[in-house]
Amino acid sequence: MTQPYRIGFLLWPGLTQLDMTGPAQVLSRMPGAELHFVWKSLEPQPSDCGLPLVPTMRMSHCPQLDMICVPGGAPVAPIMRDAEVLDWLRKQAAGAKLVTSVCTGSLILAAAGLLEGYKAGCYWASGHQLPLFGAEFVAERTVIDRDRITAGGVTSGIDFAFRVIEHLHGRDMAEAVQLALEYDPAPLAGGTPATARPEIVERVRAMMAARIAQREAEIADIAAHRHA
Numbered sequence: 001m002t003q004p005y006r007i008g009f010l011l012w013p014g015l016t017q018l019d020m021t022g023p024a025q026v027l028s029r030m031p032g033a034e035l036h037f038v039w040k041s042l043e044p045q046p047s048d049c050g051l052p053l054v055p056t057m058r059m060s061h062c063p064q065l066d067m068i069c070v071p072g073g074a075p076v077a078p079i080m081r082d083a084e085v086l087d088w089l090r091k092q093a094a095g096a097k098l099v100t101s102v103c104t105g106s107l108i109l110a111a112a113g114l115l116e117g118y119k120a121g122c123y124w125a126s127g128h129q130l131p132l133f134g135a136e137f138v139a140e141r142t143v144i145d146r147d148r149i150t151a152g153g154v155t156s157g158i159d160f161a162f163r164v165i166e167h168l169h170g171r172d173m174a175e176a177v178q179l180a181l182e183y184d185p186a187p188l189a190g191g192t193p194a195t196a197r198p199e200i201v202e203r204v205r206a207m208m209a210a211r212i213a214q215r216e217a218e219i220a221d222i223a224a225h226r227h228a
Contacts, residue, residue, distance in 0.1 A: 002031045002032035003032055004032050004034045005030070005031075005032040005033055005034060005066045005067070005168070006034045006036065006063065006064075006065045006066045006067070007027055007033060007034065007035050007036065007065065007066065007067045007068075007069065008035075008036045008037075008038045008057075008062060008065040008067070008068050008069070008092070009023075009024060009035070009036070009037050009038065009069050009070075009071060010038055010039070010068070010069070010070045010071065010085070010089070010105075010108075011037040011038060011039045011045055011053055011055045011071075012039065012045065012071075012073070012079050012085070013039075013045040013046055014045075014046060014047070014048060014073050014074070014075040015045075015047055015048065015053075015071045015072065015073035016047065016048050016049075016071065016072055016073040016074070016103060016154055017047035017048065017049055017051050017053060018154050018155065018157065019071030019072050019073065019102040019103045019105065019154060019157050020037075020053070020069075020071040020102070020157075021053075022102075022154075022155065022157040022158040022161070023069065023102060023151075023157040023158065023160055023161035023164075024037075024161075025158075025161075025181070026158060026161035026162060026165070026177060026181065026183075027161050027164065027165070029165075029177045029180060029181065030164075030165050030168070030169065030173070030177065031169060031173070035056075036056055036057045036062065036065070037053070037054070037055050037056045037057065038055060038056075038057050038058070038059055038062050039055040039058070039059065040058065040059055040060075040084065041055065041058060042054070042055050042056075042057075042058060043055075047073075048073055048074060048075075059084070059085075059088045062088075062092070064092070064095045064096070065092055065095075065096050066096060066097045066098070067096060067097060067098040067099075067100060067164070068089065068092045068093065068096050068098075068099055068100065069100045069101065069102065069105070070089070070100070070101040070102070070105035070106075070108045070109055071101070071102050071103065071105050071157070072101070072102055072103030072104030072105040072106070072107070072108075072122075072123060072153075072154075073103070073104065074104075074211060074215070076104045076105075076107055076108060076215065076219075077215060077218035077219060077222065079108050080107060080108055080111035080218075080219065080222050081111075081222060085108070085112075086108075086111060086112040089108070089109065089112045089114060090112050090113065090114065093112075093114050096147075097147065098147055098148075098149055098164070098167075099114055099147060099148050099149075100148070100149045100150060100151075100160070100164070101120075101121075101150045101151065102150075102151040102154075102156065102157035102160060103122065103123045103151065103152070103153045103154055103156070103157065104122060104123050104126050104153075105150075106120045106121060106122045106127075106130060106135070106150045107122065107126065107129065107130065107133075107219060109148075109150075110130055110132075110133035110134075110135050111133060111222060111226070113133070114148075115130065115133060115134070115135035115148065115150075116133065116134035116135065117134060117135075118135055118136070118145045118146070118148045119135070119136045119137075119138045119143050119145040119148075120135045120136065120137065120138065120143055120145070120148065120150040121137075121138055121139075121140055121141070121142065121143040121150040121151050121152045121156065122137055122150070122152065122153070123152065123153035123154070124139060124152065124153055124192060124193055125205075125208060125212055126212070126215065126216075126219075127139060127152075129216060129219050129220070129223075132219065132220065132223035133223055133226070139152070139192070139194075140152060141156045141159045141160070142156065142159055142160045142163045144163065144167070149163065149164060149167065155191075158183065162174045162177065162178060162183075165177055
């Protein structure tokens with residue numbers, strides 16, 4: 001009989017829903033997977049696209065998890081300052097087999113001190129701030145460093161979940177789940193700054209400039225106060 005493998009997603013208000021729902025859909029097919037969506041209350045929380053998401057467990061009632069996963073999102077700074085969340089992550093990480101994140105979720109892990117000395121993935125426009133917390137940014141879809149598995153931005157979370165299954169159950173199981181979900185992407189070229197046309201990169205950077213600048217300033221302030 002397959003032993004339960006408890007996976008807890010931090011369901012914080014304002015997260016990017018695909019950062020959580022993408023890997024959750026994949027990981028739900030893993031043998032023994034027991035998924036929990038954890039927050040301070042059981043009230044529905046807004047996601048960045050307006051889709052409300054409902055936690056299934058309070059942080060205060062959450063058992064020890066085998067794997068914690070922190071999704072990302074644009075309004076990440078308030079969560080990086082939330083002492084209750086950071087303390088919960090530290091306590092769970094101490095007993096978890098895997099500590100993971102998707103997109104800017106790695107910045108939340110970093111703020112909790114859980115990526116110091118580790119290589120980690122992040123959203124392409126934000127990963128350069130990981131070194132402020134002692135982590136090394138690696139611009140890859142999935143980054144595995146010992147018991148830390150971190151994904152790049154948004155859609156990387158799907159690839160990340162298959163890598164987790166492969167890590168725990170082998171390639172055959174990962175490919176079986178892949179086929180069951182008919183995951184065979186054939187996207188347009190240009191999903192990263194390295195592969196996109198230069199004019200598209202500049203266009204996207206311009207669109208995000210004000211938001212990114214504000215987030216960078218907030219994260220730099222968090223890092224400065226942490227070291228102080």
